[in-house]
Amino acid sequence: MSQIKKILILGGGFGGINVLKLIQNKFKNDHNIRIFIVSQDNYFLYTPMLPQVTSGLIHSNDITIPIRKLCKQAEFYHATISSIDLEQKLVTITRTFDGKVHALDYDYLVITLGSNTNFFDNENIEKHAFVIKTVEDAISVNSQVINMLENAAQTSDIDFKKKLMTFTVVGGGFAGVETMGEINQLVRDSVKNFYPSIGEENISMNLVVSKEFILSELGPKLGKKAGEYLSKVGVNIITNTKAVDAGEDFVQLDDGKIIPCMTLIWAAGIDIDPVISELLCDHHKSGKLKVDSFLRLFEHEEVFALGDCALITNPLTGQAYPATAQNAIHQSVTVSNNLHSIITGKTKLEKFSFKSNGIMTTLGRKVSIAVVFGLTFNGPLAWLIWRTYYLSRLPMLEKKFQVATSWMADLLFKRDLTFIGLIKNKSLTKVDMKFDTSSVKDFFKDN
Ligand SMILES: Cc1cc2nc3c(=O)[nH]c(=O)nc-3n(C[C@H](O)[C@H](O)[C@H](O)COP(=O)(O)OP(=O)(O)OC[C@H]3O[C@@H](n4cnc5c(N)ncnc54)[C@H](O)[C@@H]3O)c2cc1C
The missing domain is CATH 3.50.50.100 (FAD/NAD(P)-binding domain)
Structure with missing residues (x-):
């Protein structure tokens, strides 16, 4: 039997990239571990600053990080996940550029596909x-x-x-x-x-x-x-x-x-994507995946779920943890510790529990509201706390620099009002490009 273990991460958001970073560190130079990550976006998006893109305060690529830049020993697939077969341990992905489907096999699966906007069927x-x-x-x-x-x-x-x-x-x-x-x-x-x-x-x-x-x-x-x-x-x-x-x-x-x-x-x-809500396992009525205290699916111990797509109950309050980036980041620590323990043969796993030290929001120029360690701040001081905290959590030095520069420019100059119209994209669907199948069970074949 093969000694090589395949870890497949689904999603390149807060849960996905943090699990990726942590397990790459834990299995550094371990040639028996292969790590794969799939996301329909080829970048990680730092959502807490997304509203600032709507106003032109910062630029869109100040808060996006190409996932490939984070892949030290992982392979990235820019594709949409179309189905997950928990019994056969296969994930079907649809290649972004031409819509062809392929299947990826795994030994361990990490599901962190976030959520969609809910229009309540309107x-x-x-x-x-x-x-x-x-x-x-x-x-x-x-x-x-x-x-x-x-x-x-x-x-x-x-x-x-x-x-x-x-x-x-x-x-x-x-x-x-x-x-x-x-x-x-x-x-x-x-x-x-x-x-x-x-x-x-x-x-x-x-x-x-x-x-x-x-x-x-x-x-x-x-x-x-x-x-x-x-x-x-x-x-x-x-x-x-x-x-x-x-x-x-x-x-x-x-x-x-x-x-x-x-x-x-x-x-x-x-709203929860049908890929998740229709998966054959235990769900909450919202469609979120139910997990045990180690963040594994109840029926499949080799599968972990975290972030917005998982329903994780706080053992201290009995309430579900809210869908926040902060929670997804902390859950990723438990998931990577447990993955490492299982793969290295340790029997004791870590239970997930997290108490937030603060919560804050920004309401416009120089105004925020923050609650940190039970103390409440508002106005310019809270705004400074918000900016310092979120800038420090933004991955990669170059992005911190870009955001800080945009913020500085906003204090000195008036906003840019350039109107960018439609952007043309060329489709590649008619071009026959072969998929690298070295790590893929190519069930479907290019047709
Ligand atoms: C505008 C906005 C502001 C926010 N502000 C805050 C804040 O200030 N503080 C805070 O804590 N939280 C905030 N949040 C919430 C936070 O963004 C989410 O809780 C967090 O992103 C959840 O992480 P996740 O990894 O579960 O999902 P996500 O970060 O959403 O990542 C999901 C990933 O899966 C990929 N994906 C999804 N479906 C598929 C598919 N079928 N195939 C392939 N890839 C797929 C996506 O491309 C993405 O890479 C905000 C959210 C928004 C939208």
Whole structure:
């Protein structure tokens, strides 16, 4: 029997790249271990700073890291995972550039595929809303905002101008609130500095949330404080309300009210990909994978799951850990320690348990809210804490440098308002390129 063990990591987000980094270190120069990582994006995305891309505060590639740069002794497949066969220990992947399918076998599997945006089966909202999940989404939102500014500057029809200048964000979690904070600042600053014909009185910013206050993760006191700040800088917070329909130029709320607007940004919930929710194993009703305290699937001890796609219960509170980057990072430590123990024949495994020392969010220029070691900060000090903490957690020195430079430039200069239109991509589907099958069970063959 082969001595070589194959570890296959699915997903190149917070869970995936942290497991990758840790196991590469643990199995450094061990030729009996082969590590593979598959992701549909060829980069890791540092999501806590993604809202800042929507406002042009930082550049999209300030917060993306090509996964190949992190592969010291791993092989990377830029492909979509189409199915996982836990019995045969095979993962089917679809090659990104031409759609051909292949199967990868494994001895140990790490599933960390994150989550999708949840539109709650509303096709109109899905069709008309922007989302904030990937770097392409953030670039699209930035382009949309600039495009709306250019259009509004050229119309004298006040109703149309107002519609162009109305931005509605749905979702009161970090992604929705931070995005609202960023685009509010971009639009108001830009109108003041570069688009005098628009008129500040025609700007309308709406944040629609289903709860009584925003940022429920911070608790009622801080959530309300964050809401008060956003209201002060011109955001209309609509609480206890859901958006139920949308069209090209409107959003409808569940109380029947219609907001005429050309820009809807949807950040109202997460959904689990069918590749995960239809896997033949134990699930929570959300579709998330249920795991034991060592973060393994109950029926398959060689398979680990972590991050947003796994339901992991906090043994101290009995509640599920929230879907955050912080949790995914800590889970990756337990997963890599346990993988190492199993492969090296140790019987004692590590149970996952984690108590967060802090939580923070940023609401715009020089304003954040932070709770660190039980102490609450807000305003410029919290903003400084937010920036220092998140910059220190951004992987790779070159990216820290890029982000710090962008932040510095923002303190000195006005925002860039370049509108980038459609980007052309050339398809390679008609070109026959052979897949390297050295580590692949090529079931399907190129056809
Ligand atoms: C705008 C925004 C702001 C956020 N801010 C914060 C914050 O301030 N603090 C915080 O703690 N958390 C924050 N989060 C949440 C945080 O990003 C997630 O909890 C975290 O990314 C989860 O890590 P993960 O590894 O489970 O999933 P992800 O990081 O989402 O990674 C999933 C990976 O799987 C890949 N993938 C998915 N499906 C497939 C497929 N079928 N085939 C191939 N590859 C696939 C993706 O390309 C990606 O590489 C934010 C999220 C967003 C969207």
